[in-house]
Amino acid sequence: KQEVTQIPAALSVPEGENLVLNCSFTDSAIYNLQWFRQDPGKGLTSLLLIQSSQREQTSGRLNASLDKSSGRSTLYIAASQPGDSATYLCAGVKSGGGGNKLTFGTGTQLKVEL
């Protein structure tokens, strides 16, 4: 059972387009939500962290929102560029026996074309 789901799995857009990536989660114990970027064969780069007391975070052309009541988060990318091409992962943070843990979605593979 997938606790964190990302839609779409893949997305191809022309340069300059604004786009939205979706993340939904079923576990109400998730209290923070973190978005990452992963380039092929590389580790994860943190983009934005939304804490439970916040509804959104912004960094440059990126804006992420969190609605805990509906179990949804969105990552908005404005004026997309070819350099934005990567896999985007969302992950929910929850507490459990032994401490905090991240649960990941399977990612959205984004390609921005010239």
Add this chain to the structure above:
Amino acid sequence: DGGITQSPKYLFRKEGQNVTLSCEQNLNHDAMYWYRQDPGQGLRLIYYSQIVNDFQKGDIAEGYSVSREKKESFPLTVTSAQKNPTAFYLCASMFDTGGYGYTFGSGTRLTVV
């Protein structure tokens, strides 16, 4: 600069061998984690540690072992009991409070030959 260092970047293992992946952080983070990434399956948690000399099994701990003798270091051993070890392994760390997010290393790609 603070960060997480994973080594080696590429590792090849023969059938029946144990291999150890290194993870070192200088962020003064309390907690450290090991994840495995397979195509189409996302990241799955292998082991994690909140404090020195203590660690917990994640979702797929069978065939793996860890130690946490120092705050900065959390090595992962892939034992011969792990039947399908070929994967991309990622190490992460964070402050125990959870409010500051996770930092990841650049990963180790393990291949069985």
